[in-house]
Amino acid sequence: MTTVTTAPTAELPDAFRPLHRREFQALVDQGLFEGTHVELVGGVLVEMSPQGGRHSDMIRWLTKLLVRAVGDRYDIGVQTPLAVDDLTLPEPDLQVIPAGRYLDDHPSQALLVIEVASSSGAFDLGEKARRYAGADYPEYWVVDIPDRRVHVHTRPEGERWRSIDEITGGVLMSSAVPSVVVDLDELFG
Structure with missing residues (x-):
């Protein structure tokens, strides 16, 4: 389950100051989040839930498929940070990114971003989809394990997708x- 970490509503000020990506990275580098698994989405820390067996199996299967499919033309990020915007540094399950080294900062460009959803579907199809569209990534998939379908987002426009298909x-x-x-019968076993 994905939860958004915020303070109690009664104590919140009228104006919020989001955490910026570079500030978050500096805190990570200092070890502040040691022992936790959080990502930054829209300036808010989001706690990531542990993976079940089907979720991790799906990531391994897709990783092999992507590595074979793209060869040396692109790199594959597997649960690594993606610099989406100034307030967002998620760790998508998979990403196809331009080949190269990213020593000074995380990659910001992606051709294909894939989230595998066991229990995080609403967040992946909502806020994350909006952020990925806003970054102008050409394609975003949400692999919906419980419903055995892939939500394919293409043609980003602003912070929305002009095309969303559900492939079963x-x-x-x-x-x-x-x-x-991807053969979906093989993907879902």
């Missing part, structure tokens, strides 16, 4: 990375 069977081919082809 057959073969799915990425429009942003055409070499990525």
Whole structure:
């Protein structure tokens, strides 16, 4: 389950100051979040829930598929930070990013971002989808384990997607990375 960490409502001031991505990274570098698993989305810390067996299996399966599909043309990020905007540094389950080294900052560009959802579907389809569209990533998938479907978002416009399809069977081919082809029967076992 994904939870958003905020203070009690009665004690909140009239104006909020979001945590910025670079401030969050500095706190991470200082070890402030040692022993916790949080990501920054919209200036707010979001606690990430532990993975179940199907969730982690899905990530491993998709990782192998993506690595084979893109070869050396792109890099694959697996649960690594993506610098989406000044207030957002999530750790998507998978990302296809331009090949290269990112020694001074996390990658900010992505061709395909994939979230695997066991219990976080509403957040992945809501706030994260809005943030990824705002970053102008060409394609975003939410692999919905309980409902055995993939929500495919394409054609970002501002902070929304002009096209969202729910794929429940057959073969799915990425429009942003055409070499990525997924047989949904194999994906869902």
